Amino acid sequence: MSRASVRPSASERNAVLEVKDLKKAYGANEVLRGVTFRAEPGKINVIVGASGAGKTVLMRQIVRLERPDSGEILLDGHDITHLGEAALEPHRRRMGMVFQMSALFDSLTVFDNVAFMLVEHTDLSQTEIREKVMRMLETLQIDGTADKMPSELSGGMKRRVAIARALVYEPALLVYDEPTTGLDPITSRTVDDLIVDTAARAGVTSIVITHDMASVYRIADRVSYLYKGTISYTGTLDELREVREPRLREFLDASGVASRG
Amino acid sequence: MSAESQIQRWVNHPAVQPIVALPMGWFREVGDVATLFGQAIYWGTRPPLRFRQWVRALDFVGWGSLFIVGLTSLFVGMVFGLQLVYGFRQFGAENQTGAVIGIALTRELAPVFAALMVSSRAGSAITTELGSMRVTSQIDALIVMSVNPIQYLVVPRLVAGTVAVPMLTMFANVIGCTGAYLVCVHLLGLDPGVFLDKVRWYVDGADVGQGLIKAAVFGLTIMLIACRQGYYATGGAAGVGMATNRAVVHSAVAVLILDYVLSAIITGSGISA
Numbered sequence: 001m002s003r004a005s006v007r008p009s010a011s012e013r014n015a016v017l018e019v020k021d022l023k024k025a026y027g028a029n030e031v032l033r034g035v036t037f038r039a040e041p042g043k044i045n046v047i048v049g050a051s052g053a054g055k056t057v058l059m060r061q062i063v064r065l066e067r068p069d070s071g072e073i074l075l076d077g078h079d080i081t082h083l084g085e086a087a088l089e090p091h092r093r094r095m096g097m098v099f100q101m102s103a104l105f106d107s108l109t110v111f112d113n114v115a116f117m118l119v120e121h122t123d124l125s126q127t128e129i130r131e132k133v134m135r136m137l138e139t140l141q142i143d144g145t146a147d148k149m150p151s152e153l154s155g156g157m158k159r160r161v162a163i164a165r166a167l168v169y170e171p172a173l174l175v176y177d178e179p180t181t182g183l184d185p186i187t188s189r190t191v192d193d194l195i196v197d198t199a200a201r202a203g204v205t206s207i208v209i210t211h212d213m214a215s216v217y218r219i220a221d222r223v224s225y226l227y228k229g230t231i232s233y234t235g236t237l238d239e240l241r242e243v244r245e246p247r248l249r250e251f252l253d254a255s256g257v258a259s260r261g
Numbered sequence: 262m263s264a265e266s267q268i269q270r271w272v273n274h275p276a277v278q279p280i281v282a283l284p285m286g287w288f289r290e291v292g293d294v295a296t297l298f299g300q301a302i303y304w305g306t307r308p309p310l311r312f313r314q315w316v317r318a319l320d321f322v323g324w325g326s327l328f329i330v331g332l333t334s335l336f337v338g339m340v341f342g343l344q345l346v347y348g349f350r351q352f353g354a355e356n357q358t359g360a361v362i363g364i365a366l367t368r369e370l371a372p373v374f375a376a377l378m379v380s381s382r383a384g385s386a387i388t389t390e391l392g393s394m395r396v397t398s399q400i401d402a403l404i405v406m407s408v409n410p411i412q413y414l415v416v417p418r419l420v421a422g423t424v425a426v427p428m429l430t431m432f433a434n435v436i437g438c439t440g441a442y443l444v445c446v447h448l449l450g451l452d453p454g455v456f457l458d459k460v461r462w463y464v465d466g467a468d469v470g471q472g473l474i475k476a477a478v479f480g481l482t483i484m485l486i487a488c489r490q491g492y493y494a495t496g497g498a499a500g501v502g503m504a505t506n507r508a509v510v511h512s513a514v515a516v517l518i519l520d521y522v523l524s525a526i527i528t529g530s531g532i533s534a
């Protein structure tokens with residue numbers, strides 16, 4: 001495993017991710033039936049859909065936790081669909097992921113969680129790693145938690161640490177899986193602000209998978225609607241407000257959230 | 262109809278299914294463990310080796326099990342001494358107690374008890390830890406962060422089991438003999454010189470070596486089973502509980518079966534007439 005000491009330049013830090021005709025089935029259960037989707041570079045691309053629509057399965061294919069049955073996943077034009085573990089490594093290091101329930105390593109402190117990628121994949125000294133991690137924790141306003149264990153943190157704090165862990169390696173693509181699920185409205189808003197700030201500050205391409213429409217109206221640059229294993233709609237927030245597509249209209253109305261603006 | 266589908270029909274027949282389910286499950290389990298072992302060899306021989314993880318695992322599996330292995334082997338030695346003296350006195354052979362205790366401990370009791378204790382204490386904890394990591398997506402997080410979870414989580418534990426159980430076996434040999442000595446000499450009045458002389462006379466390096474080889478195989482096996490059950494755990498908290506239960510039961514059965522197989526191979530007898 002090669003260890004990187006040089007970080008990507010800013011221009012390399014907003015990847016283009018394209019998914020073409022992606023299909024995935026588990027036995028007879030066809031979950032993804034030909035998803036085609038493009039994450040715009042430097043933007044917050046939100047994929048919404050009802051529970052069971054295949055959002056998490058799509059996310060697992062995008063970060064290649066699973067191999068799709070057919071179709072293509074292109075990261076900056078490179079086809080990563082069928083790469084083996086070793087060949088995937090350089091591409092994986094360009095991605096960060098914030099898991100639904102944070103997935104912090106519960107045997108490590110907050111500091112060690114955030115430092116994990118730097119320890120594993122860079123030649124930075126202990127001092128440099130400490131500086132970088134502490135700066136990241138300060139940015140996310142959780143610098144007082146460095147020595148705590150994840151079990152001592154609230155849900156909102158855990159999400160922040162998970163974002164810090166994903167961001168510290170300066171990824172070009174950041175994938176959030178249901179980032180506000182299980183959080184109270186105020187903490188949800190804080191996490192949303194964090195997603196927007198992160199995208200604006202780091203210029204990173206973000207993909208957010210959610211069914212929380214309140215969150216969508218706060219953060220999205222582009223919205224795609226996943227329905228029964230296919231993307232049935234993609235547009236901006238303004239376009240979303242005018243949408244007539246009946247299934248999406250029903251989903252938006254059922255969410256009971258008034259669009260902003 | 263092809264021969265294969267005909268066999269599948271028989272296997273899936275309601276009357277046959279319960280009978281074949283158990284051995285099929287065992288075959289699947291052995292296959293999964295073998296696959297995990299193959300992956301561990303592949304990833305264990307690629308850099309980075311992460312010695313810090315190895316030392317942590319060794320500390321948990323070995324040092325952490327020292328007390329419980331010492332305690333159980335002390336009482337195993339004591340009760341074994343008690344029963345042997347009682348039995349041998351029936352026909353005036355109690356002077357042989359030291360020899361039998363020495364051989365039984367080094368060849369059988371110490372490696373088997375050390376392995377069973379490590380399985381109950383460390384194996385179950387490892388299954389629970391890896392299972393929790395699996396169901397809370399921590400293993401997925403490792404993969405996304407370009408860290409191979411077999412290399413990071415499984416390999417150090419396999420190395421720790423293979424190294425620690427023989428070391429604990431040596432410790433159990435000493436403590437078990439001490440326990441037997443205390444009971445035989447101080448409680449039951451055996452001559453200390455005779456007891457120790459018999460141990461020295463009958464127990465040689467081959468006996469100790471046999472026990473250590475078994476212990477290394479037991480250590481590797483129980484860690485493989487513990488890691489396999491935890492690493493592939495599904496079904497949330499209940500699933501992790503079931504995986505831990507299976508890990509402990511399968512490890513105990515595997516240790517006892519392997520004990521016979523290894524004894525037969527090492528002694529060159531007991532396989533065929």
